[in-house]
Amino acid sequence: AQKVTQAQTEISVVEKEDVTLDCVYETRDTTYYLFWYKQPPSGELVFLIRRNSFDEQNEISGRYSWNFQKSTSSFNFTITASQVVDSAVYFCALSLYGSGTYKYIFGTGTRLKVLA
Amino acid sequence: NAGVMQNPRHLVRRRGQEARLRCSPMKGHSHVYWYRQLPEEGLKFMVYLQKENIIDESGMPKERFSAEFPKEGPSILRIQQVVRGDSAAYFCASSPPILLWGTDTQYFGPGTRLTVL
Numbered sequence: 001a002q003k004v005t006q007a008q009t010e011i012s013v014v015e016k017e018d019v020t021l022d023c024v025y026e027t028r029d030t031t032y033y034l035f036w037y038k039q040p041p042s043g044e045l046v047f048l049i050r051r052n053s054f055d056e057q058n059e060i061s062g063r064y065s066w067n068f069q070k071s072t073s074s075f076n077f078t079i080t081a082s083q084v085v086d087s088a089v090y091f092c093a094l095s096l097y098g099s100g101t102y103k104y105i106f107g108t109g110t111r112l113k114v115l116a
Numbered sequence: 117n118a119g120v121m122q123n124p125r126h127l128v129r130r131r132g133q134e135a136r137l138r139c140s141p142m143k144g145h146s147h148v149y150w151y152r153q154l155p156e157e158g159l160k161f162m163v164y165l166q167k168e169n170i171i172d173e174s175g176m177p178k179e180r181f182s183a184e185f186p187k188e189g190p191s192i193l194r195i196q197q198v199v200r201g202d203s204a205a206y207f208c209a210s211s212p213p214i215l216l217w218g219t220d221t222q223y224f225g226p227g228t229r230l231t232v233l
Binding site: 035101 | 222
């Protein structure tokens with residue numbers, strides 16, 4: 001089976017708290033890509049990060065960091081010192097090759113509410 | 117370089133009418149994908165097209181839905197005889213040719229929110 005599970009439906013934190021959004025994926029492919037997208041209340045999808053299956057280095061970008069662990073098939077996303085503007089739905093996606101391109105499989109999303 | 121364009125951003129239709137959603141990919145992108153996001157859910161793949169060809173339509177409902185990407189002009193997702201269950205956000209994404217650019221990143225448009233009354 002190929003799927004992405006975001007078990008946390010909704011998370012509420014107070015501003016300046018750190019928060020981690022979980023993402024667990026399933027695939028038998030050895031080559032794949034993982035993504036995180038942000039969907040603010042306005043509705044568009046904002047690309048945050050892309051990681052290929054051969055690169056397990058963790059990445060930090062400002063207040064955002066990602067922890068990729070193939071051993072547990074997880075690609076978790078941490079926001080440090082959260083801000084109200086971080087309030088959005090966050091989607092994790094798995095990209096698999098087939099039919100000459102990569103097809104995305106999205107998780108159901110985690111709604112993050114950051115309270116002032 | 118303009119991003120992926122979708123129009124209209126909001127579309128209201130009555131049951132039984134037709135809905136036509138348009139997507140203009142980023143310049144230089146020849147691959148177009150359509151996804152549907154039902155309320156409170158993640159995006160689900162519908163169809164993948166290249167110019168004048170449907171490559172993978174495994175996510176498209178068998179009836180009433182069709183997609184095209186003509187040689188000239190935008191990609192069109194058409195929904196005939198809409199029903200209330202078609203109310204959703206429809207996202208288009210585009211990507212460059214995989215072999216040429218060696219990347220798979222899809223760039224998403226802002227979406228079209230379809231409401232069926």
